[in-house]
Amino acid sequence: MPNPFPREFKWGVATASYQIEGSSASDGRGTSIWDTFSHTSGKTVNGDTGDVACDHYRRYAADVALMRELAIQSYRFSISWPRIFPNGDEKLEPRGFDFYDRLVDELLEAGISPMATLYHWDLPQALQDRGGWANRETAYAFASYAEKVAARLGDRVEQWVTLNEPWCVAWLGYMSGVHAPGIKNLDQALAAAHHTALAHGLATRAIRSASSTANVGLALNMTNYRVDDPGNADLSTLADLMDAHVNRWWLDAFTIGAYPRALTDFYGPKLQAHIEPGDEDILRVGTDFLGINYYSDSFLGVPAADAKPMQDGGLFPFPQAASSPIPEPKTAMGWPITASGIRDLLLRVSRDWPSVEAIAITENGAAFDDVPSEDGRILDHQRANYLTSHIAAVGEAVELGAPVVSYHAWSFLDNFEWAEGYSKRFGLVYVDYESQNRTPKLSAEVYRSLILAHASDSEAVQQPVG
Numbered sequence: 001m002p003n004p005f006p007r008e009f010k011w012g013v014a015t016a017s018y019q020i021e022g023s024s025a026s027d028g029r030g031t032s033i034w035d036t037f038s039h040t041s042g043k044t045v046n047g048d049t050g051d052v053a054c055d056h057y058r059r060y061a062a063d064v065a066l067m068r069e070l071a072i073q074s075y076r077f078s079i080s081w082p083r084i085f086p087n088g089d090e091k092l093e094p095r096g097f098d099f100y101d102r103l104v105d106e107l108l109e110a111g112i113s114p115m116a117t118l119y120h121w122d123l124p125q126a127l128q129d130r131g132g133w134a135n136r137e138t139a140y141a142f143a144s145y146a147e148k149v150a151a152r153l154g155d156r157v158e159q160w161v162t163l164n165e166p167w168c169v170a171w172l173g174y175m176s177g178v179h180a181p182g183i184k185n186l187d188q189a190l191a192a193a194h195h196t197a198l199a200h201g202l203a204t205r206a207i208r209s210a211s212s213t214a215n216v217g218l219a220l221n222m223t224n225y226r227v228d229d230p231g232n233a234d235l236s237t238l239a240d241l242m243d244a245h246v247n248r249w250w251l252d253a254f255t256i257g258a259y260p261r262a263l264t265d266f267y268g269p270k271l272q273a274h275i276e277p278g279d280e281d282i283l284r285v286g287t288d289f290l291g292i293n294y295y296s297d298s299f300l301g302v303p304a305a306d307a308k309p310m311q312d313g314g315l316f317p318f319p320q321a322a323s324s325p326i327p328e329p330k331t332a333m334g335w336p337i338t339a340s341g342i343r344d345l346l347l348r349v350s351r352d353w354p355s356v357e358a359i360a361i362t363e364n365g366a367a368f369d370d371v372p373s374e375d376g377r378i379l380d381h382q383r384a385n386y387l388t389s390h391i392a393a394v395g396e397a398v399e400l401g402a403p404v405v406s407y408h409a410w411s412f413l414d415n416f417e418w419a420e421g422y423s424k425r426f427g428l429v430y431v432d433y434e435s436q437n438r439t440p441k442l443s444a445e446v447y448r449s450l451i452l453a454h455a456s457d458s459e460a461v462q463q464p465v466g
């Protein structure tokens with residue numbers, strides 16, 4: 001089969017600061033909302049916290065060396081805001097900044113392109129104390145932080161992601177409360193949804209002004225909503241609302257400066273209350289690339305007869321939506337494995353948002369219950385199959401014209417999986433949390449072979465014939 005991936009395509013892995021760094025009280029780091037949340041009883045499985053995590057803050061050099069052995073070409077990591085600005089204000093902690101300097105230098109030395117995410121959920125607690133993402137000021141504080149980081153690292157980092165999965169930030173953080181800061185309030189969730197979109201607009205401009213070579217995007221969690229009875233009008237309406245909520249909100253914001261009509265109608269003045277004159281221009285910032293985090297499709301069934309609306313008449317979390325049986329096979333998260341969905345999604349984004357000229361797969365991966373065998377190997381065939389089938393589906397989309405430029409497997413290491421603590425393993429590399437030993441799993445070997453095969457194939461394609 002000809003290799004559909006262009007020569008300059010980059011194969012990478014992704015992580016996030018709070019999930020791997022540990023050293024949560026070292027070198028002047030401030031407290032983040034995830035420190036507070038994970039230290040609150042009952043919020044995470046087994047009361048797990050990111051205090052130590054993968055100890056990457058101290059082991060980063062060995063981790064980069066391991067990435068290099070695995071033939072990784074691009075590393076998407078995130079910067080911990082409170083490590084650099086412990087109180088979320090202008091007062092800088094130079095030791096925090098130095099860490100990211102060293103990390104970036106180590107990556108470049110190893111021939112790996114850095115892709116830096118500025119916000120992967122670890123908001124300085126000091127900003128949450130003033131309302132967090134429900135407070136409009138946080139969007140401005142974020143832009144100021146983004147500008148300073150881009151000014152410092154922009155000579156070496158070109159790929160920037162502003163926010164990771166703002167849907168999760170707003171709706172899991174401020175409405176369902178399963179993520180930090182653990183708030184359950186529709187007004188705050190709507191405010192946060194708007195303020196994260198504003199933050200992307202403001203920060204994109206700030207990064208571009210600080211670094212002329214910057215390539216700036218946003219990482220969205222996206223899915224395809226599949227309905228089990230397409231003829232059912234209620235179900236179609238529900239699917240459209242879900243799609244608007246999860247897929248279209250931030251994409252429409254940065255492409256057209258407005259939110260989907262289905263939602264502005266649905267929320268009416270409740271949403272409008274947070275929008276100020278001129279916001280449309282801030283939102284409509286365009287993008288250099290769109291980051292897509294894809295894990296699985298979503299299945300909607302006929303609304304359950306006893307489904308009740310949420311408090312305040314809010315729609316999230318759409319209790320009806322869970323009623324469709326989730327098809328097998330599933331991952332350890334209970335998420336269905338739907339490889340062709342990533343192809344369909346990429347084609348849909350290319351069709352519906354033609355102004356998006358480049359797409360980076362910023363996350364794709366699966367949790368399974370890995371058990372080391374007697375000889376210490378981790379034969380995670382299911383994860384290896386998950387990766388190869390999804391990469392093949394990305395290749396199909398590329399062949400059909402989707403402008404995909406990179407792929408990042410989630411995750412490089414097993415790590416702190418938010419509310420699930422350490423109970424869910426997503427890594428290509430197994431982490432023994434007692435010893436902090438790293439062992440590449442079978443999936444890492446498979447991914448490495450695939451990267452090398454694509455690299456040599458695309459070289460062959462470049463060679464003149466005869």
Ligand code: FCB
Nearest residue numbers: 016164165221410417426
């Ligand atoms: C995404 C998050 C990432 C990780 C994966 C499994 O929603 O961005 O940090 O937790 O899910």
